[in-house]
Amino acid sequence: xxxxxxxxxxxxxxxxxxxxxxxxxxxxxxxxxxxxxxxxxxxxxxxxxxxxxxxxxxxxxxxxxxxxxxxxxxxxxxxxxxxxxxxxxxxxxxxxxxxxxxxxxxxxxxxxxxxxxxxxxxxxxxxxxxxxxxxxxxxxxxxxxxxxxxxxxxxxxxxxxxxxxxxxxxxxxxxxxxxxxxxxxxxxxxxxxxxxxxxxxxxxxxxxxxxxxxxxxxxxxxxxxxxxxxxxxxxxxxxxxxxxxxxxxxxxxxxxxxxxxxxxxxxxxxxxxxxxxxxxxxxxxxxxxxxxxxxxxxxxxxxxxxxxxxxxxxxxxxxxxxxxxxxxxxxxxxxxxxxxxxxxxxxxxxxxxxxxxxxxxxxxxxxxxxxxxxxxxxxxxxxxxxxxxxxxxxxxxxxxxxxxxxxxxxxxxxxxxxxxxxxxxxxxxxxxxxxxxxxxxxxxxxxxxxxxxxxxxxxxxxxxxxxxxxxxxxx
Amino acid sequence: xxxxxxxxxxxxxxxxxxxxxxxxxxxxxxxxxxxxxxxxxxxxxxxxxxxxxxxxxxxxxxxxxxxxxxxxxxxxxxxxxxxxxxxxxxxxxxxxxxxxxxxxxxxxxxxxxxxxxxxxxxxxxxxxxxxxxxxxxxxxxxxxxxxxxxxxxxxxxxxxxxxxxxxxxxxxxxxxxxxxxxxxxxxxxxxxxxxxxxxxxxxxxxxxxxxxxxxxxxxxxxxxxxxxxxxxxxxxxxxxxxxxxxxxxxxxxxxxxxxxxxxxxxxxxxxxxxxxxxxxxxxxxxxxxxxxxxxxxxxxxxxxxxxxxxxxxxxxxxxxxxxxxxxxxxxxxxxxxxxxxxxxxxxxxxxxxxxxxxxxxxxxxxxxxxxxxxxxxxxxxxxxxxxxxxxxxxxxxxxxxxxxxxxxxxxxxxxxxxxxxxxxxxxxxxxxxxxxxxxxxxxxxxxxxxxxxxxxxxxxxxxxxxxxxxxxxxx
Numbered sequence: 001x002x003x004x005x006x007x008x009x010x011x012x013x014x015x016x017x018x019x020x021x022x023x024x025x026x027x028x029x030x031x032x033x034x035x036x037x038x039x040x041x042x043x044x045x046x047x048x049x050x051x052x053x054x055x056x057x058x059x060x061x062x063x064x065x066x067x068x069x070x071x072x073x074x075x076x077x078x079x080x081x082x083x084x085x086x087x088x089x090x091x092x093x094x095x096x097x098x099x100x101x102x103x104x105x106x107x108x109x110x111x112x113x114x115x116x117x118x119x120x121x122x123x124x125x126x127x128x129x130x131x132x133x134x135x136x137x138x139x140x141x142x143x144x145x146x147x148x149x150x151x152x153x154x155x156x157x158x159x160x161x162x163x164x165x166x167x168x169x170x171x172x173x174x175x176x177x178x179x180x181x182x183x184x185x186x187x188x189x190x191x192x193x194x195x196x197x198x199x200x201x202x203x204x205x206x207x208x209x210x211x212x213x214x215x216x217x218x219x220x221x222x223x224x225x226x227x228x229x230x231x232x233x234x235x236x237x238x239x240x241x242x243x244x245x246x247x248x249x250x251x252x253x254x255x256x257x258x259x260x261x262x263x264x265x266x267x268x269x270x271x272x273x274x275x276x277x278x279x280x281x282x283x284x285x286x287x288x289x290x291x292x293x294x295x296x297x298x299x300x301x302x303x304x305x306x307x308x309x310x311x312x313x314x315x316x317x318x319x320x321x322x323x324x325x326x327x328x329x330x331x332x333x334x335x336x337x338x339x340x341x342x343x344x345x346x347x348x349x350x351x352x353x354x355x356x357x358x359x360x361x362x363x364x365x366x367x368x369x370x371x372x373x374x375x376x377x378x379x380x381x382x383x384x385x386x387x388x389x390x391x392x393x394x395x396x397x398x399x400x401x402x403x404x405x406x407x408x409x410x411x412x413x414x415x416x417x418x419x420x421x422x423x424x425x426x427x428x429x430x431x432x433x434x435x436x437x438x439x440x441x442x443x444x445x446x447x448x449x450x451x452x453x454x455x456x457x458x459x460x461x462x463x464x465x466x467x468x469x470x471x472x473x474x475x
Numbered sequence: 476x477x478x479x480x481x482x483x484x485x486x487x488x489x490x491x492x493x494x495x496x497x498x499x500x501x502x503x504x505x506x507x508x509x510x511x512x513x514x515x516x517x518x519x520x521x522x523x524x525x526x527x528x529x530x531x532x533x534x535x536x537x538x539x540x541x542x543x544x545x546x547x548x549x550x551x552x553x554x555x556x557x558x559x560x561x562x563x564x565x566x567x568x569x570x571x572x573x574x575x576x577x578x579x580x581x582x583x584x585x586x587x588x589x590x591x592x593x594x595x596x597x598x599x600x601x602x603x604x605x606x607x608x609x610x611x612x613x614x615x616x617x618x619x620x621x622x623x624x625x626x627x628x629x630x631x632x633x634x635x636x637x638x639x640x641x642x643x644x645x646x647x648x649x650x651x652x653x654x655x656x657x658x659x660x661x662x663x664x665x666x667x668x669x670x671x672x673x674x675x676x677x678x679x680x681x682x683x684x685x686x687x688x689x690x691x692x693x694x695x696x697x698x699x700x701x702x703x704x705x706x707x708x709x710x711x712x713x714x715x716x717x718x719x720x721x722x723x724x725x726x727x728x729x730x731x732x733x734x735x736x737x738x739x740x741x742x743x744x745x746x747x748x749x750x751x752x753x754x755x756x757x758x759x760x761x762x763x764x765x766x767x768x769x770x771x772x773x774x775x776x777x778x779x780x781x782x783x784x785x786x787x788x789x790x791x792x793x794x795x796x797x798x799x800x801x802x803x804x805x806x807x808x809x810x811x812x813x814x815x816x817x818x819x820x821x822x823x824x825x826x827x828x829x830x831x832x833x834x835x836x837x838x839x840x841x842x843x844x845x846x847x848x849x850x851x852x853x854x855x856x857x858x859x860x861x862x863x864x865x866x867x868x869x870x871x872x873x874x875x876x877x878x879x880x881x882x883x884x885x886x887x888x889x890x891x892x893x894x895x896x897x898x899x900x901x902x903x904x905x906x907x908x909x910x911x912x913x914x915x916x917x918x919x920x921x922x923x924x925x926x927x928x929x930x931x932x933x934x935x936x937x938x939x940x941x942x943x944x945x946x947x948x949x950x
Contacts, residue, residue: 046590046654048644081640084625087595089640092656095593115521118570120562120678121596121661122617142597144619144629146677147665150559154619154629165556165564169523179521181567186596186661190622202621203595 039394039410042373046092048078049424060197068265070353071197073361077428079369086194086202090345093369093428097348098205100367102184103475104236105207105342108229114180114209119161121186125151127160131320136250142188154188159251159339162210163317171332172325174214178222182209184344196265198349199305205344212335214325216314219336223255223312226340230259230308233342237364238453239351244270245280246309251339255312259342260304261350268306271299305350306343313337355453361429365453366473371407372397372432373425379414386440387414393434393447393462400466403474426452431472434465514869514885517848521567523553524899535672543740545828546672548836552903554844561669561677565820568844568903572823573680575842577659578950579711580682580817583704589655589684594636596661600626602635606795611725617663617677629663634726634814637685638792646807647800649689653697657684659819671740673824674780680819687810689800691789694811698730698787701815705734705783708817711948712839713928714826719745720755721784726814730787734817735779736825743781746774780825781818788812830928836904840928841948846882847872847907848900854889861915862889868909868922868937875941878949901927906947909940 059075060067060082074080079094090098106116125143128134134141134153141153155161162181166172172179184207194202209226213219227243234241239261246258258281260270272279275297282301285293292299315334318324324332343350348367355362365371374394376387391410398405409430411421418435425433433450439459440447446459449468460468534550535542535557549555554569565573581591600618603609609616609628617629630636637656641647647654659682669677684701688694702718709716714736721733733756735745747754750772757776760768767774790809793799799807818825823842830837840846849869851862866885873880884905886896893910900908908925914934915922921934924943935943 043650044588046651046656081643083595083636083640084597084599084627087597089595089636090593092590092592095591098593113519115567116570117567118565118573120558120564122559122562122663122678124559139622142619142621144617146617147614147667152559161558161564165558168556175518176521181521188597192622203597 039374039391039412040370040406040408042409042411043413045409048081048091049076068196068199068353069356069358070199070349073352073356073359074197074349077361080197086191086200088198088201088203094348096369097363097367098344100475101237101344101347104233104366105184105344107475108233108236109180109182109207109209112180112225112229113178114182116183117181118183118185119155119158119165121154121188122152123155123158123161125153127164127321128153131160131317133160133250139192140189142190156187156189157206157251157339157341158183158208159210159313159317159337160321163321163323163337166212166335167318167321167323172212172335174325174327177212177214177325177335178218179212180209180222180226181211182207182340196349198345199353200267201345204346206346207342207344209340211338211340212318212323212325213338214327214333214336216336219312219314219338223310223338226338227257227310230310230340230342234259234307237347237351237366239354239364241307242270242272242279242304244272244304245278245284247281247283248311251311251313252316253311253313253339257310258304258306259308259310260306261354262302263305263350263354264303265353266303266305268304270302270304272302273297273299305346305353307347307350308340308342310340311338313339356429360427362453363429363431365431366475368429368431370409370430371404371472371474372434372469373409373411373428373430375411375418375421375425375433375435376414377436378417383437383441386436386438389440389445389462390434390436390447393436393465396462397466397469401470404469407474422450426450432469514849514866514887515845515881515883516887517884518887520884523556523566524551543671543674543828544831544833545674545824548827548831548834549672549824552836555672561666561675563673563676563678569823571844572838572842573819575950576712576819576822579708579841580659580819582950583708583711584655584657584682584684587655587700587704588653589657591658592656593658593660594630594633594640596629596663597627598630598633598636600628602639602796603628606635606792608635608725614667615664617665631662631664632681632726632814632816633658633683634685634788634792634812635796638796638798638812641687641810642793642796642798647687647810649800649802652687652689652800652810653693654687655684655697655701656686657682657815671824673820674828675742676820679821681821682817682819684815686813686815687793687798687800688813689802689808689811691811694787694789694813698785698813701813702732702785705785705815705817709734709782712822712826712841714829714839716782717745717747717754717779719747719779720753720759722756722758723786726786726788727791728786728788728814732785733779733781734783734785735781736829737777738780738825738829739778740828741778741780743779745777745779747777748772748774780821780828782822782825783815783817785815786813788814831904835902837928838904838906840906841950843904843906845884845905846879846947846949847909847944848884848886848903848905850886850893850896850900850908850910851889852911853892858912858916861911861913864915864920864937865909865911865922868911868940871937872941872944876945879944882949897925901925907944 078091081089143153145151187206191202211222213222242260243257246256248256269282273292276295278292278294318334318337323335325335327333351364374390376390377383431453435448444461449458449460553566556564620626662681666677686697688697717735718732721731723731744757748767751770753767753769793809793812798810802808826839849865851865852858906928910923919936924933924935
């Protein structure tokens with residue numbers, strides 16, 4: 001048997017036989033393989049571009065149907081592709097952005113003591129009946145039965161499952177609280193009218209956190225802690241946002257806030273007081289109210305895209321499933337709960353929505369699929385020689401800033417003019433574009449650097465480019 | 476509006492307000508927050524231990540029902556918890572292992588040019604009818620209808636979806652091939668009898684890759700490339716495995732291999748020739764065959780757990796959906812396809828199955844939830860002073876090897892004896908355990924280091940421990 005086992009085992013620890021065989025097979029680029037310095041070539045990335053708007057016009061919308069900027073741009077740039085209404089393929093570039101966003105969220109959730117787990121998508125009907133939501137949720141739940149006739153829904157949210165989990169682990173000690181559990185997973189909701197691309201889809205990624213505390217006071221502290229972490233995430237993404245008082249909907253509880261990105265295409269109507277702290281989703285307001293309910297100040301209105309929603313639940317779910325803990329006096333007591341949703345695919349689309357130009361994507365720098373694109377001169381042009389200097393720059397960048405290895409793309413389509421490739425790069429929204437042109441062959445040798453998020457264009461030496469890029473963050 | 480927007484924005488770039496407020500709120504440990512050096516305390520990790528076997532005996536199995544080692548150990552160690560038959564909560568420790576495994580797989584897939592995307596879980600019935608598999612798959616498919624009566628299944632595999640995607644992107648050029656697309660996502664299969672924990676569950680994580688090539692010859696090269704990458708992954712996990720000729724099942728195609736971990740509890744029967752390269756799943760053999768079909772040599776038998784399965788598909792799916800490319804001569808031609816599954820949760824459970832002792836988990840070092848556990852002396856014991864030296868060792872480890880920051884746990888349950896905590900650590904299977912005892916107070920000060928995967932116990936100075944740990948890999 002030993003002979004058999006060794007048949008397929010390679011004997012090179014660390015260095016994979018596959019990689020070396022593959023190198024003999026053909027020369028091709030890959031991401032993030034350590035110690036390899038070949039540039040990532042744009043021509044080798046699978047990325048169906050449909051920059052002509054008419055190529056995507058018929059893809060999803062019937063004539064006259066409402067679409068929005070992020071939906072159009074993400075379809076055109078090959079970031080998403082529709083499979084069925086509200087269900088998308090996340091194409092490689094979008095997935096890169098999503099994975100970066102997930103790292104940012106993980107970091108901030110773990111910084112406040114959050115522990116990550118993963119719950120089933122198939123949620124037993126019994127649990128939803130126990131909470132009363134099997135009926136309340138109506139047609140929004142995707143429902144199905146297994147081969148034995150047992151009924152399930154596909155979880156749009158997991159209050160029932162997480163509370164049941166905690167209840168089943170034996171009684172917690174007060175010393176284990178607060179307990180902050182979260183997951184980042186695909187959720188399902190049978191939207192009556194899926195629309196606006198990833199903004200209102202039927203399958204989506206959400207980060208959902210559930211917290212367990214020993215008292216209302218402790219639970220409110222935890223609630224504020226999570227809200228602060230949400231602020232921190234949106235700040236790191238450099239997004240303008242507002243936190244407003246919100247309705248509880250079918251989740252329930254006694255206090256709720258939404259995190260909204262102001263946008264004219266937003267589906268939520270918000271008000272804020274010009275004199276005090278008050279701000280709210282108009283859902284929570286008396287429709288006749290014209291002034292601030294706190295200080296009678298003037299209310300201003302705006303629209304927003306909801307990206308996060310927090311709920312203070314009290315014992316609504318812990319009482320159903322008997323999720324309790326022992327106090328210091330050994331008294332079994334129901335845990336005070338909170339739940340906290342953050343739309344992962346929603347944030348991707350909403351950022352594109354609020355940051356982009358009409359015909360060019362802009363990303364939060366931290367989560368752009370690729371951070372920098374390097375454009376060498378056209379083949380056969382007078383500046384062709386500058387191409388070698390640009391490749392040397394590429395190598396120096398990766399050597400000096402190893403974090404950027406998977407994040408710097410060389411646009412090797414040198415049969416196209418610089419202008420054409422610059423236009424593509426502008427549409428795709430790399431935060432930084434570096435062009436080699438006439439000045440690159442000058443003395444000092446300089447590169448043209450576009451900072452797309454600020455609109456600046458600079459001429460920098462090799463050292464200057466590296467200095468600029470060494471300040472950026474990659475999550 | 477600007478006033479409103481600034482309300483929640485914190486003005487501290489980089490440092491999150493949430494983190495600092497939280498620090499005032501209470502002192503608690505977190506994972507991987509950069510620049511913080513507080514030890515990760517075992518008492519603060521959510522990790523329901525059920526080391527008493529009877530605590531989990533009734534959880535899943537009826538008396539007399541078959542269970543296996545990984546299932547029992549993973550339930551006892553709080554790695555998984557059953558939600559409904561074949562559907563599990565992946566608890567924080569298991570999720571950490573899975574995320575490490577995903578990083579290993581990503582690395583090897585991208586090293587061969589694989590590009591990662593993500594496809595919907597809801598798979599339209601129309602696509603499955605087109606391939607004929609809507610009927611063929613029978614009760615293994617979870618099926619459901621949306622609010623408009625449109626039918627879907629929950630994808631157990633994605634040949635239909637990926638081929639339809641490629642067909643819909645316009646005709647590919649031969650220059651874009653080979654194209655290797657993959658995803659790592661949750662899959663669904665309505666197993667008739669879910670069993671053995673994560674080894675045969677109804678929800679599971681799988682890495683599935685789909686490849687498109689311009690000729691049969693090129694497709695076979697790609698096929699070998701992916702098989703080599705699978706060998707590389709299993710080698711990096713230090714798992715003994717065998718690659719055998721396999722049956723095509725309902726996926727189809729003309730060539731197929733399985734990657735099997737030899738194990739007595741395995742559900743597959745394998746044979747291998749003692750004289751030549753031949754090895755096979757017995758499913759592919761004539762049951763009367765007693766000698767090797769290639770060289771007539773002697774066949775030996777074993778059982779295995781399948782962790783990977785590769786298929787050379789030819790044009791089975793590309794012909795259905797018309798996934799084609801233009802040759803150098805501008806001729807539209809059907810792409811030659813392959814598909815390649817690797818069970819992510821299956822590998823987790825199978826590694827625990829084959830590496831563990833009867834009553835103690837062993838992990839592949841590369842993906843253990845935590846790499847090292849440090850055990851200070853019992854409070855009030857004669858060696859108590861050694862605790863401070865151990866904490867200093869902890870700090871030095873993190874300072875010298877920043878990669879280990881999230882991977883080193885301090886077992887702060889100092890009300891327990893070292894022996895009791897050592898026993899727990901042994902059961903949990905940290906690859907390395909470092910104990911501070913009498914010798915730590917000696918000159919030279921030495922720590923007791925258990926290398927669990929080799930069974931070695933060494934006495935090492937602080938520098939010796941750091942030297943040992945600096946050689947380990949964290950993906």
